[in-house]
Amino acid sequence: MKQQRALVIGAGIAGLATALRLRHKDYEVEVFEASPHTGGKLHAIQQDGYRFDLGPSLFTMPHFIDELFELYGANAKDYFNYKKKKRVCNYFWEDGTQFQADASVEDFINKAAKKFGEPEATIQQYLKRNREKYDLTANLFLEKSLHQAKTYFSVETLKAISQLYKLNLSESLNSVNKTYFKNPKLIQLFNRFATYNGSSPYKTPGIMSMIPHLEMHYGTFYPKGGMHEISQSLTRFAKEKGIKFHLNTKVHKILSQASKVTGIETEKGKVEADLVISNMDVFNSYQNLLKEAKKPQKTLQQERSSSALIFYWGIKKEFSELDLHNILFSEDYQTEFDYLFNKKEMYKDPTVYINITSKETPSDAPKGAENWFVMVNAPANYNQDWEQIKQDAKMAILQKIQLCLGVDISSYIETEYCWTPVDIEKETSSHRGSLYGASSNSKWAAFLRHPNFSSQFKNLYFCGGSVHPGGGIPLCLLSAKIVADLIPEI
Structure with a gap:
C-alpha cells in the first residue's frame, strides 16, 4: 500500500x-x-555579543514536549533538557513593595499571607478551587475537540456540567479574585494571569483562575540553551x-x-x-x-487577543534583585486594559515584564552584563502610529524601571532591537499581530x-x-x- x-x-x-x-x-x-x-x-537573534529569545519566554508543562520524543521510545533528555525554577517570578510596585513568588506552593502561601496581609487559609482555598476548575474542565476544554458531539457524551463532561457553578463562567477573573482577597496588590498579581491568553482580567471569565494552578502545580522551567x-x-x-x-x-x-x-x-x-x-x-x-x-x-x-511591544536590550550592568522572570506593575491596571481592548491604545503607565536568560545562561550576555527582554502588553495592530508609540513606550518603560528599581538604566543600554505588533504580524503571519489569535x-x-x-x-x-x-x-x-x-x- x-x-x-x-x-x-x-x-x-x-x-x-x-x-x-x-x-x-x-x-x-x-x-x-x-x-x-x-x-x-x-526564534532567537544574536546582536553585539548578546543572545535574545524573540518570542515566548515562559516554559511550563514540559511533559508535553517530552511526550513527542517518548512517542518514538526515545529518552527526551538525550535531545532536550531543562531545569525547574525555584522562584517563579519577582513582582515590583512603585511604592517599594517587592514580592518573590516561590515555586513551592506552601512557601508561596506563607509568604503571600505575610506580605499582603491575607489569611493563609483563604489563599489555600483559592488555589484549591483553581485546581478543581482545571480537573473538571481539562479533559473537555483542553484535550478534546469541542466541535464533535461525542466529546459531550462522557462521564467527565457530565461531571463538569453538573458542577458549572464552580467555574465562575458568568463572572470576570477580577470579580472572582476580589471575592477572595482584599489587598489590591494580591488581586493584581492573580489578575495578571489573564495575559497568558492575551485577555483582560476585567472581561475574561473567572474560569481562567485555573491558569495560576498550572504554573504553581507544574512549575516553571528553563530550557538549556534558551x-x-x-x-x-x-x-x-x-x-x-x-x-x-x-x-x-x-x-x-x-x-x-x-x-x-x-x-x-x-x-x-x-x-x-x-x-x-x-x-x-x-x-x-x-x-x-x-x-x-x-x-x-x-x-x-x-476580538483579537493582545499583542506586545518588546525591546531587546543589552544592559552593561547586573541587577541582583532581578531573576529570570520579573513584573513591574502599573499603578492602574484596570485603565491599562481599558486602553488595550477598548481604545486600542497603549496606556502611559504600562505593566513591564523583564525576562533575563543570562541569569541562567551567562554566555547569553558579555561578562558583567545582562540580556533584557522587556515586554509591555500592546493592542492588536489597527494601523496605529507604531513608531510614535514605540518612542513613547520606551520612555514609559524607563520611567517605570526607575520608579520600581530606583535606577535610570538608559545609560546602560548598549544595544537595542525591537518588535512591534506590526513586526509580529509580518514575521509570524499572526493576524493583526495578536499573540493568541x-x-x-x-x-x-x-x-x-x-x-x-x-x-x-x-x-x-x-x-x-x-x-x-x-x-x-x-x-x-x-x-x-x-x-x-x-x-x-x-
Missing part, C-alpha cells in the same frame, strides 16, 4: 508537534515554512525521523476538488497530498490559502475558536494558537495532539 502523505503548513511549535505525531502514525510528512527558520515565534532550543530540538528530532522541511517556501493556496483537499501550491509548484494541516493563523489561512472556501465569519471576526474576553470564547478540522474539507486540519484550545506553548502542543487523534492511523 502506498504511504499516505501529510503536508504541514507552518513550522511553529504546533506544526512541529503535529508533524512528529503524524510521522509516528506512519504518514510521509513534509513541512512548508515561509521563513528561513523553524519555530515560528520561538526557549529557542525547544523548537530546534524538535526540528532536529523530526529530521532524524524522516520529516522533510521546505524552508523559504511560501504556500500560496490549499488545493481542493469538490469537498476534498488535494494538496498545496507553493511558489515552486504544486504538491499533492492526502492530508493538509495548517499551522498558519486561521484568519490568514482563510484569507490567503482558502480564498474560495466559505469563511466562518463569526469565528474570524472575534482571538481573545478570551467572553465565556463563549472557547466554543467560538475555530475547530481543529474543516467542516468543508474532510482531510483539512488546523493546529496552533489561533484555533482550539488556544495560544501559548502548552495549548499549541495540545492542539497538535487533538489533530493527531482526529486522524486515523494508516
Whole structure:
C-alpha cells in the first residue's frame, strides 16, 4: 500500500508537534515554512555579543514536549533538557513593595499571607478551587475537540456540567479574585494571569483562575540553551525521523476538488497530498490559502487577543534583585486594559515584564552584563502610529524601571532591537499581530475558536494558537495532539 502523505503548513511549535505525531502514525510528512527558520515565534537573534529569545519566554508543562520524543521510545533528555525554577517570578510596585513568588506552593502561601496581609487559609482555598476548575474542565476544554458531539457524551463532561457553578463562567477573573482577597496588590498579581491568553482580567471569565494552578502545580522551567532550543530540538528530532522541511517556501493556496483537499501550491509548484494541516493563523489561512472556501465569519471576526511591544536590550550592568522572570506593575491596571481592548491604545503607565536568560545562561550576555527582554502588553495592530508609540513606550518603560528599581538604566543600554505588533504580524503571519489569535474576553470564547478540522474539507486540519484550545506553548502542543487523534492511523 502506498504511504499516505501529510503536508504541514507552518513550522511553529504546533506544526512541529503535529508533524512528529503524524510521522509516528506512519504518514510521509513534509513541512512548508515561509521563513528561513523553524519555530515560528520561538526564534532567537544574536546582536553585539548578546543572545535574545524573540518570542515566548515562559516554559511550563514540559511533559508535553517530552511526550513527542517518548512517542518514538526515545529518552527526551538525550535531545532536550531543562531545569525547574525555584522562584517563579519577582513582582515590583512603585511604592517599594517587592514580592518573590516561590515555586513551592506552601512557601508561596506563607509568604503571600505575610506580605499582603491575607489569611493563609483563604489563599489555600483559592488555589484549591483553581485546581478543581482545571480537573473538571481539562479533559473537555483542553484535550478534546469541542466541535464533535461525542466529546459531550462522557462521564467527565457530565461531571463538569453538573458542577458549572464552580467555574465562575458568568463572572470576570477580577470579580472572582476580589471575592477572595482584599489587598489590591494580591488581586493584581492573580489578575495578571489573564495575559497568558492575551485577555483582560476585567472581561475574561473567572474560569481562567485555573491558569495560576498550572504554573504553581507544574512549575516553571528553563530550557538549556534558551526557549529557542525547544523548537530546534524538535526540528532536529523530526529530521532524524524522516520529516522533510521546505524552508523559504511560501504556500500560496490549499488545493481542493469538490469537498476534498488535494494538496498545496507553493511558489515552486504544486504538491499533492492526502492530508493538509495548517499551522498558519486561521484568519490568514482563510484569507490567503482558502480564498474560495466559505469563511466562518463569526469565528474570524472575534476580538483579537493582545499583542506586545518588546525591546531587546543589552544592559552593561547586573541587577541582583532581578531573576529570570520579573513584573513591574502599573499603578492602574484596570485603565491599562481599558486602553488595550477598548481604545486600542497603549496606556502611559504600562505593566513591564523583564525576562533575563543570562541569569541562567551567562554566555547569553558579555561578562558583567545582562540580556533584557522587556515586554509591555500592546493592542492588536489597527494601523496605529507604531513608531510614535514605540518612542513613547520606551520612555514609559524607563520611567517605570526607575520608579520600581530606583535606577535610570538608559545609560546602560548598549544595544537595542525591537518588535512591534506590526513586526509580529509580518514575521509570524499572526493576524493583526495578536499573540493568541482571538481573545478570551467572553465565556463563549472557547466554543467560538475555530475547530481543529474543516467542516468543508474532510482531510483539512488546523493546529496552533489561533484555533482550539488556544495560544501559548502548552495549548499549541495540545492542539497538535487533538489533530493527531482526529486522524486515523494508516
